[in-house]
Amino acid sequence: MPVLNRIAGFAEDMKTWRRHIHMHPELGLDCHGTAAFVVERLREIGVDEIHTGIAESGVVAVINGQGDGPVTALRADMDALPMDEATGADWASTVPGRMHACGHDGHTTMLLGAARYLAETRRFRGKAVLIFQPAEEIIGGGRLMVEEGIMDTFGVDEVFAIHTDPFADLGMLRTTPGPIMAAVDDFSITLTGKGGHAAYPQDCVDPIPAALALGHALMSIPARNADALKSLVVSLTQVHSGSAFNVIPEKATLTGTVRSFDAALQDRVEQRFHEIVEGIGTTYGVKAELHYQRDYPATINHAEQAAFAAEVAREVTGATRVVDDLSPEMGSEDFSFMLNARPGAFLFLGQGVGPSVHHPEFDFNDEAAPIGASFLARLVEKRNGTEVA
Template identity: 65%
Template sequence: MPVVNRIAAYADDMKTWRRWLHAHPELKLDCHETAGFVVDKLRAFGVDEIHEGIARSGLVAIIEGQGPGRTIGLRADMDALPMDEETGLDHASTVPGRMHACGHDGHTTMLLGAARYLAETRAFSGRVALIFQPAEEDIGGGRIMVEEGIMERFGIDEVYALHNEPGQPFGTFSTTPGPIMAAVDTFRIHIRGQGGHGAYPHEAVDPIPAALAIAQGCQTIVSRNNPPREDLVVSVTMVQSGSADNVIPEKAFVGGTVRTFTPGIRDMVERRMGEIVAGSAAAYGVEALLDYERGYPPTVNHEGEVEKAAAVAREVAGDAAVKIDRPREMGAEDFSYMLEARPGAFLFLGQGEGPSVHHPKYDFNDEIAPIGASFFARLVERLNPL
């Protein structure tokens, strides 16, 4: 596997960086210590510009090539998840209730590795914009960075990102043109009845039957309202009510997630959910309010950029290790906002067997960091040759 020799030479440094990041996880937009670590490394590498405070703790660094040319954007996410770690590793999280369970510590490390090499060699024209983004897991730091104008401010022409993937063969790349990950919406349904004694239900207005009817009704959207060839997930993940066995509660709550790929299906789900909530409220004599929040849009790769990225991945990993017909999946990514703003591609990098992302025993495989860094570096050199 032709990893760039210079990058392979500092693989141990990358492992050290990654494990420090893993031990010091931060959440949402508050990735200030992580950003400080990144800035210190970038300054030591000799990048040309560092612009901080974008999306609160995000940053963009610029490396100038030799001569005029386009600006290639490379993105890494920096935030962790609000969960406890159960790996027992020496570099495990030092912060209770926070864990790098999705590998963003590894993504940041891979981009730092590419930055070090590109700043040393500068064997490309144009320039590179290194995007270090907070809040991928929540809020949408990618959206905020786009809204704050990074594409225009730094003249970014194309943008690319990698995500590690446990369970896929080590060092393999996979992607697809068009939709690769779904849009994500959240629904919260608040139901109010009238509380009372469990022995006298006729004197109360029980919100629980309405909550159960709404939960069951929402499941029929997939089976009865959605065209069978359209991908759709409606998952009721929370049904909450009550505090004692002999008390009819006043309130109930139903919540969950919706995953779609097309605007028409997204609109249909929101409409039908509103109808189900309103109809159930009338049927059971309760008040019910639907809060339907539209989140990240689908992550849609651009065909030409997928072809460019795949060619570079084959150079790094070999033809047999690159797949460009990956089935789209129902997870979501806020890199979608960057792909709405500029042409680009999102790829997965297999890290071998092990616990999945978002699992308390997950850990990023440090052995793939030089592969990902080599991909980023070669991508710039091939897209912007001297």
């Protein structure tokens, strides 16, 4: 079965919705305008319940099927990124310094499309719960929505989500049981010495040699503290210090990110950070302060739900366009919090090969929206049973 005929019939509406959202990007938890647009569409669609203000601007809608049955949740994220757009599209961002560079405008549109179909047809038992989430890129709106009790409040049994994929052909659906995206930890380190004239280093405590040694030591963690068969990335992404050729600075700062899948390894890496930072501080005579923050856990698909999602994907897009053993990647997703709360699966939907997500020339491919909406709708119909009167 290809794209559902009814969804194909309102593909132009979906394109209009998506481009409106794209033109009006919002950041973090402040997705109130996008949420209002979503609520307006949901009211037109005729869902049974709309709940707003969850995690500040999150929305949850409920569509009742025919009779008792499972409660299947579908999630889309709504927030954009703090960057300028360079697509040149007629529907480009109207807000300087903000753009939908990760396809969340498309995710929201696909879920709205699935909602419209499900509300019209009701060819399922139980309930479909539609989660429109803010702040995936920062803070972790998924975590906040789970902490505010959406899984219990709406009786969710399982939860599913898809993410646009600019590294795969249009219509490819890719997933895997087990880990699919990494846990992410962030770190910032401040080294404080004693500044002064660069001609008299003996009167100073220079933080720059300490910063150089620290960067080298941190880069050794994957090679010397991790099992070579376990994925680990330590990336030093910022180093800041100094303001002139002839001044030894007072401070140096380093920031970066850590990606991993294994919880024990994650603990070990954090421990090594503390040991190395303390050791460098002592060795170079500087005050060394570490802020190490665990952000999102690894996104780990449940085997049964991943297999089921792949089965539905084969029905919608064809067996040759489904990958069910995708190698895990080192990006991260706050959908992980929802998968920690309920069984479910996360998938990637190919939109055609093009600029990467988080690139100023990225734009969601509107041709992917009917495919994604059909997949989400069929997930509910298949999971909740279509054999109804």
